[in-house]
Structures are given as C-alpha cells and as structure tokens.
Amino acid sequence: LGEHRRVLALDLPNHGSSPWTEVMDYPFMAREVAKVIEYLGGRAAVMGHSMGGKAAMVLALTRPELVERLAVVDIAPVGYTHTFAPYVKAMRGVPLASAKSRAEVEAHLAAHIPDKGVRAFLMQNLEGGAEGYRWRPNLAVLHAHMDDILAFPRFSDDIHYDGPTLFIAGESSDYILPEHDDLIRHLFPESRTIEIAGAGHWVHADNPSAFMRSTVEFFT
Numbered sequence: 001l002g003e004h005r006r007v008l009a010l011d012l013p014n015h016g017s018s019p020w021t022e023v024m025d026y027p028f029m030a031r032e033v034a035k036v037i038e039y040l041g042g043r044a045a046v047m048g049h050s051m052g053g054k055a056a057m058v059l060a061l062t063r064p065e066l067v068e069r070l071a072v073v074d075i076a077p078v079g080y081t082h083t084f085a086p087y088v089k090a091m092r093g094v095p096l097a098s099a100k101s102r103a104e105v106e107a108h109l110a111a112h113i114p115d116k117g118v119r120a121f122l123m124q125n126l127e128g129g130a131e132g133y134r135w136r137p138n139l140a141v142l143h144a145h146m147d148d149i150l151a152f153p154r155f156s157d158d159i160h161y162d163g164p165t166l167f168i169a170g171e172s173s174d175y176i177l178p179e180h181d182d183l184i185r186h187l188f189p190e191s192r193t194i195e196i197a198g199a200g201h202w203v204h205a206d207n208p209s210a211f212m213r214s215t216v217e218f219f220t
Helices: 026-040 051-062 085-092 102-110 116-123 139-144 146-150 178-187 208-219
Strands: 044-049 067-073 126-129 132-135 165-170 191-196
Touching: 026 044, 026 051, 044 051, 044 208, 051 067, 067 208, 085 102, 085 116, 085 139, 102 116, 139 146, 165 208, 178 191, 191 208
Parallel strands: 044 067, 067 165, 165 191
Antiparallel strands: 126 132
C-alpha cells in the first residue's frame, strides 16, 4: 500500500507508543485521530481493524469532512459480547518484575491462552530486556473501560457517512453478520462488504495477500 499512498500507522491512546490516558471510549479515540489528520492537513483515507475499526467509523460519522474514504476490518457498528478481557487479565497476571526472558513471559501466558497465534500477537506488546519488561498498553485502563470498548455509540437517524466505505470480513469470523447489514447500510450508504477466504478475525494476518489486494484496490 505504501507504494501507492503515504501510509501512517497510528497507535491509539493507551496502546503502543501513544500516551496513556484515563479515558478510553470511541468518541475520545476518534477525536485523537482527528487531531492527527488536522495537524497533517487535508483529508485522509482511514482504515481500522476491530477496536480501531470502531474508532474509524466514529471518526467518519462525526468528522466526515476529514475522511476521504473508509475501510473497516472485521467489525460492525454494534455492541459485542465477544470480550478480550481474558487476554487482558492474563497479561496483567504475568509477574513481569521477576521475568528473566520473553520465553518465560510467554510461558505464563500459555497457561491461560492456548492459542499460539493469539499469544504471538500479545507478545508484540511486550517491551524490555535485561533491564526488565513492561507491557506497552495501559492494561488497567483497558480493563476498566472494557464495556466502552465492546459497545458502539448510538447516533441519531440523520447521521451517516456518505463516502466510499469498504467492510472487510473474515470468512470464518462472526464479527460481521447478515443481521448487521441494515444498520451498516443506514450509517454507511455507500458501503460494500467483501469476505476474505481462509481468514478469521485477524484478517490481515490470516490471509495477508488477499487482504492487501483488496485494500490496495480500494485505496488506489
């Protein structure tokens, strides 16, 4: 994608290298992304996965003048009962102060998270080495705001985003379902949905070649 457009990968608040805050709901996340777009000037084509997809949708619905086009990866504008709370709990339960290696940290996670792929994803959030380890995300705030993260804001009937929108679903994922179609079409009337074969919720990791073909086609 970077061969065709300038690409910026943003860490949302309480993630990666971004500042920790005490707030973690979608209007706040959308405002933070809007600040970046305004700072850079012009408009942006925006893509987000899962929680990031919800933040991207709220941005498009509240600040449509900033969003040239929108791609939403394996998430719908609805609340979910799916929860990442067990992952957050497992990460918080690792005794990082005494951990001597990344392998030791992963072994602690393995006792609660048997899926090796999920553990590998979570381990990307571990930083440190000989001086000690820490998790990049603000796990305490993510835990405290899990209900906000699972939810999606309600919008009045006159709110919608009219720009080109692509919903990308994983073939074996249950995050975008037929019963979400009417709401998606109402909020995003110029949207279409595609399905990536052989992919679950982690679409970009499960079938990266098909995912990239679809996104490059949409954004270029």
